[in-house]
Amino acid sequence: MKTADPELMRAINRFHVMDAIRRAGPIARVEICDLTQLSATTVSAITAALLEDGLVVPRALGGLRDPAPDLARGRPRVLLELNPQAAFVVGVKLTPDHITVSTTDFCANTCASLTLPIRISRQPVSVIADLVEDGVQRCVADAGIGMERVAGLCVGLPGRIERMTGLCQSSPIFGETNVPFAAAVQQRLGVPTVIESDVNLVTMAESWFGEARGIEDFLVVSLEHALGLGIMYRGELFRGANGLAPDLGGLLLGSHAIRLGAVASEAAILAQAQAVLNGSGHGASFRAGRGMAAVVAAAQAGNPRIIAILREAGEALGMALANLVALFAPRLVVLAGEAIGTGGVLLDALREAVTASLPPSHSPMPDLAVHRWSEDSWARGAAALTLRDLYGAPWNTTGPARPR
Amino acid sequence: MKTADPELMRAINRFHVMDAIRRAGPIARVEICDLTQLSATTVSAITAALLEDGLVVPRALGGLRDPAPDLARGRPRVLLELNPQAAFVVGVKLTPDHITVSTTDFCANTCASLTLPIRISRQPVSVIADLVEDGVQRCVADAGIGMERVAGLCVGLPGRIERMTGLCQSSPIFGETNVPFAAAVQQRLGVPTVIESDVNLVTMAESWFGEARGIEDFLVVSLEHALGLGIMYRGELFRGANGLAPDLGGLLLGSHAIRLGAVASEAAILAQAQAVLNGSGHGASFRAGRGMAAVVAAAQAGNPRIIAILREAGEALGMALANLVALFAPRLVVLAGEAIGTGGVLLDALREAVTASLPPSHSPMPDLAVHRWSEDSWARGAAALTLRDLYGAPWNTTGPARPR
DNA sequence: AGAATTTCTTCGCGTCACAAAAAAAGAGCG
DNA sequence: CGCTCTTTTTTTGTGACGCGAAGAAATTCT
Structure with a gap:
């Protein structure tokens, strides 16, 4: 924490005002007061500065006059929003x-x-x-x-x-x-x-626009080409003391010195699946980078060895996730990745593993949301x-x- | 983060001044300026208030006059320190x-x-x-x-x-x-x-008085009756979103759904050791609560099964610790507990496991300090x-x- | 005793948040 | 159309804060 001076004070409050405007869309100054607990005076001063800098624009007043019974009277509110062109x-x-x-x-x-x-x-x-x-x-x-x-x-x-x-x-x-x-x-x-x-x-992105909007503590797990883990902790991205993002694939699984990435990453799943599906006509898919789709299809078709592979990956992932959930106690875990997004074995195994692996006292269990991200x-x-x-x-x- | 007002500003700066005085022992106002980057004016005002409130006292000026060559001139400094009686x-x-x-x-x-x-x-x-x-x-x-x-x-x-x-x-x-x-x-x-x-x-305690003085990120592992884990993250005690301290014993070890506490806690070690040492004349020690001393003694005497138990505990602990180190990237890990404090097998196994289990890219390896705590x-x-x-x-x- | 030096305090200024008062911008009503 | 009523926004005045500059204090050096 820095030392405080008037400048910092203003910076803090300006940030709060900006953040309120961003989050609450077009918003009147009065509501900003409510949201930020700042006085009307201060909000007025700060918004004036923001307007002057062009960071914020008054919403064209065309055709509002929201006839909410007791809001129709009095001086009309001027709605402010971020200036997209800023x-x-x-x-x-x-x-x-x-x-x-x-x-x-x-x-x-x-x-x-x-x-x-x-x-x-x-x-x-x-x-x-x-x-x-x-x-x-x-x-x-x-x-x-x-x-x-x-x-x-x-x-x-x-x-x-x-x-x-x-x-x-x-x-x-x-x-x-x-x-x-x-x-x-x-x-x-x-x-x-x-x-x-x-x-x-x-x-x-999840925090600002997605499932996790407004949630201060959540985890994001991506099962893309590599395994990814993002942690939002008290409204901030969690980074170790060295400033590096956490690395899910590098976590150790058990006494066997196996890393999670060697079991549950897309690369690992594909490697194993390729051995199984070899010669079954999926070679082309694999080469075209659509291997995961082929794997998911094979699982849905009931291929037991593929199902076992996915199940093992899901369990391993779920176990690791349970440890993280126990540590961070997030309210939400967002999952994505081709093998997850389509539901199915891996996701089920993961869900079960997390549920079973959480310490019994841990409550409440976080929501598990599956979210397919667009590019x-x-x-x-x-x-x-x-x-x-x-x-x-x-x-x-x-x-x-x-x-x- | 709260909204900022002059009161908060003062509170922040007063805290910085208090903290500087606490940390730097008897200290002159000028040095507080250096340490906190606050202006002399502000430091003067804040210390005056602290003196008035009796939280701080001027050190009796008896016999100082530190004749550091160029400090002996000029108006002598008045050293301030916390008032123990406050x-x-x-x-x-x-x-x-x-x-x-x-x-x-x-x-x-x-x-x-x-x-x-x-x-x-x-x-x-x-x-x-x-x-x-x-x-x-x-x-x-x-x-x-x-x-x-x-x-x-x-x-x-x-x-x-x-x-x-x-x-x-x-x-x-x-x-x-x-x-x-x-x-x-x-x-x-x-x-x-x-x-x-x-x-x-x-x-x-480690952060204020112990090995970790002045370190912003470190871990503390205690192998007492139960397993304990304390995390200092960016100068604050780390707690999950639910405000609870992390629980080392509840972490899962591997795909076997075994919790660390079932392998590496003092209780677990004693339970296993008791089976081994049964009838070898250690019964009394166990009953008197000195079981751990007996176990350590047996290990030093070369009892292979006891050594195996301790080694396994150390490895498990080390593995879990490696995961935590990878996440938090602490500069230091402080260990304590009877089985650790005396050095020996468990500690060696733990060290090895941490070293071997850290992702190869992780650098630098944190220091592992063993610290025996007094009551x-x-x-x-x-x-x-x-x-x-x-x-x-x-x-x-x-x-x-x-x-x- | 006086100069030099370092520490600490006082003074004046600018900035900030805030409460109170005033102004603005309509709506409702006769 | 003018008047009152209501709600939002701005203006005005006050107190607190941090800061730079100048001054006061407390020594040592000469």
């Missing part, structure tokens, strides 16, 4: 086989988005950075704005990402380690760039993260390890 | 077979302390509360003060403790569940009372927790689940 941010998501880019406005509405289905893994870093540069240039142009209006850029990718330094310690995307990817992109595009663990992006929900998460910094949350700037 | 707090620790009570002054120095070797487990709650009342009365009298000078009381006990509500959801100490123990004690003694998980007490370090932790609230850390009052 700034634009770009979110980029890298996976081993494609790049998704999305440009959003200040309200985190998608203006333009594109996907490049390019197998980038193990390409040289400079090539990947070039591809990102091109994608962003194009996507920004598609959005009909110029690069100079882009206030920030956030790249999400799997692996160990040091947000603070912009270093990618390791990632399935890069052959090398300790890649200063944020710097590489920033240099190319001249836009403030941040890199972030991909799951944190979607965690933020651009990642990008919206990136937007959210960037916007959050633009608003300037004064205490922890989504913060990693604090300096001092 | 308040007193009482810490109580309950274990299944004894009660420890300790009275400390405002500097967290122990004034008096006593231990009642009474087997209290499964006694009715009212009896235990009575015993605590008597112990506190006596201990406060021993300290030479009156009850009215006691500003707070903190009871530490194992189990699931809801600090916020003062409810003890479950504990090996009580037969019942959901015991409103804080209220019971407070009613008897008329002193603001808080209950807390015992490990959190010692975690706080009253628990009580000092209780004092620290209470004092922290007295100082009034304004943002998170050691805080559990936030209202809203």
